[in-house]
Amino acid sequence: MDASDHLINQDFWNAVVPHHTSSAFYNLEVFKAGATSLLPIELEEVGSVEGKTLLHLQCHFGMDTLSWARLGARVTGVDFSEQAIAFARSLAQELGLDASFICADIYDLPNKLSEQFEIVFTSYGVLCWLPDIERWARVVADFIQPGGTFYIIDGHPLTRIFSSDPHATGATDLKVASSYFMREPAIVEVRGSYADSGEEFPPKKMLNWNHSLGDILSALIQAGLTIEFLHEFPVMHWAPFPFLKQGEDRLWHFSQGDPQLPLLFSIRATKG
Numbered sequence: 645m646d647a648s649d650h651l652i653n654q655d656f657w658n659a660v661v662p663h664h665t666s667s668a669f670y671n672l673e674v675f676k677a678g679a680t681s682l683l684p685i686e687l688e689e690v691g692s693v694e695g696k697t698l699l700h701l702q703c704h705f706g707m708d709t710l711s712w713a714r715l716g717a718r719v720t721g722v723d724f725s726e727q728a729i730a731f732a733r734s735l736a737q738e739l740g741l742d743a744s745f746i747c748a749d750i751y752d753l754p755n756k757l758s759e760q761f762e763i764v765f766t767s768y769g770v771l772c773w774l775p776d777i778e779r780w781a782r783v784v785a786d787f788i789q790p791g792g793t794f795y796i797i798d799g800h801p802l803t804r805i806f807s808s809d810p811h812a813t814g815a816t817d818l819k820v821a822s823s824y825f826m827r828e829p830a831i832v833e834v835r836g837s838y839a840d841s842g843e844e845f846p847p848k849k850m851l852n853w854n855h856s857l858g859d860i861l862s863a864l865i866q867a868g869l870t871i872e873f874l875h876e877f878p879v880m881h882w883a884p885f886p887f888l889k890q891g892e893d894r895l896w897h898f899s900q901g902d903p904q905l906p907l908l909f910s911i912r913a914t915k916g
Contacts, residue, residue: 649775649829649851650724650749652849652850652851653724653773653850653851654724654725655848656834656848656849656850657704657723657724657725657727657728658725658726658727658728659846659848660837660839660840661705661725661727661728661731662727663836663837663839663840664704664705664837664839664840665705665731667839667840669838669839669840669882670707670839672707675707675711676738676739678714680711680714680715681707681708681710681711682708682711682712683881683893683894683895684893684894684895685797685877685879685895685908685910686765686767686795686797686910689795689797689875689910689912690763690765690793690795690912692715692716693712693715693716693717693763694715694716694717695716695717695718696716696717696718696762696763697717697718697720697759697761697762697763697789698712698717698718698719698720698761698762698763698764698765699719699720699722699759699761699763699764699765699787700712700719700720700721700722700765700766701722701750701753701764701765701766701770701784702722702723702724702750702766702770702773703721703722703723703728703732703745704723704725704728704732705723705728705729705731705732705735706721706728706729706731706732706733706735706736706743706745707735708765708767709721709732709743709745710732710735710736710739710741710743712765713736713741713742713743714741717763718742719742719743719744720743720744720745720746720757720759720761721743721744721745721746722745722746722747722748722750722753722757723745723747723748724747724748724749724750725747726747729745729746729747732745733745750774750780750783751776751779751780751783753783753787754783754786757787759787760786760787760788760789760792761787761788761789761792762789762791762792762793763792763793763794763795764784764787764788764792764793764794764795765794765795765796766784766795766796766798767796767797767798768797768798768799768881769798769799769838769881770796770798771796771798771801771853771855771860772799772804772852772853772854772855773851773852773853774853774855775829775853777855777859777860777863778863778866778867780863781860781863781864781866781867781869782867784864784867784869785864785867785868785869785915788869788915789915790915790916791914791915791916792914792915793912793913793914793915794864794869794911794912794913794914794915795910795911795912795913796910796911797908797909797910798908798909798910799880799881799884799907799908800857800876800905800906800907800908800909801824801854801855801856801857801860802824802857802905802906803880803884803905803906803907804822804824804826804852804854805820805821805822805823805824805854806818806819806820806821806885807819807821807822808884808885808886808887809886810886811886812885812886812887813887814887814899814902815885815887815898815902815903815905816902816903817887818885818905822854823854824854824856825856826853826854829851829852829853830851830852830853830854831849831850831851832849832850832851832852833847833848833849834847834848834849834850835847835848838882838884839882857874857909860911861874861911864911864913868915868916869913869914869915870913870914870915870916871911871912871913872912872913872914873910873911873912874909874910874911875909875910875911876906876908876909877906877907877908877909877910878897878898878904878905878906878907879891879893879895879896879897879907879908880895880896880907880908881895881896881908882896883896884907887899887902
């Protein structure tokens with residue numbers, strides 16, 4: 645990512661912070677009252693974090709980071725949005741939670757942080773913002789202490805090849821619109837975001853990359869990590885297609901009878 649690409653995406657994420665913090669999607673007031681923002685999959689697959697050090701990469705404005713803190717982790721959150729990190733720090737202070745937040749691009753983080761962690765965590769909509777998946781994996785591995793764990797849950801790269809008519813009624817309406825093996829970034833102008841309708845949100849450009857599941861796994865292995873598992877799920881943390889239905893688990897599901905496609909994947913890996 646060159647400097648101009650970085651600034652385009654940073655500008656987008658700075659702009660969405662006030663919209664996200666007031667959105668029903670994030671439901672900040674319920675979180676402040678004690679609810680967790682973490683979803684069932686990562687809670688089960690990460691396991692107990694009590695007393696462990698945890699680095700949360702691409703943490704946005706810190707709700708998940710602070711949810712891990714509530715579960716007993718000693719947390720550090722990182723994001724490249726100045727607005728997001730400023731809000732995360734104020735939220736931690738308001739809630740009386742012990743957390744550190746660093747404003748840094750993930751590729752530059754080794755110049756700002758030297759500590760290693762028992763758990764490195766990242767989740768939901770993170771890899772599509774990163775142009776160099778191998779460099780990302782090396783940064784991840786460098787921050788894991790020997791014997792430590794890396795965990796990621798993110799949108800399955802297969803979902804990014806589809807387009808869907810806003811009036812689509814099922815998975816069979818999906819159309820292949822782009823290549824799974826994307827080598828150049830997709831440049832998109834959007835109004836709003838996954839958490840905001842965008843009616844009062846000025847159009848913003850953003851750059852996205854699609855990394856295949858094979859590229860992600862290979863990058864982590866080449867960085868020296870041992871893969872414990874790769875899981876795929878026919879559920880999503882938001883509704884990329886209009887026909888998905890939200891369940892009591894807060895995840896979005898295909899209707900019964902629809903083809904079940906992978907919408908999320910998770911990987912847990914260890915460092916020897």
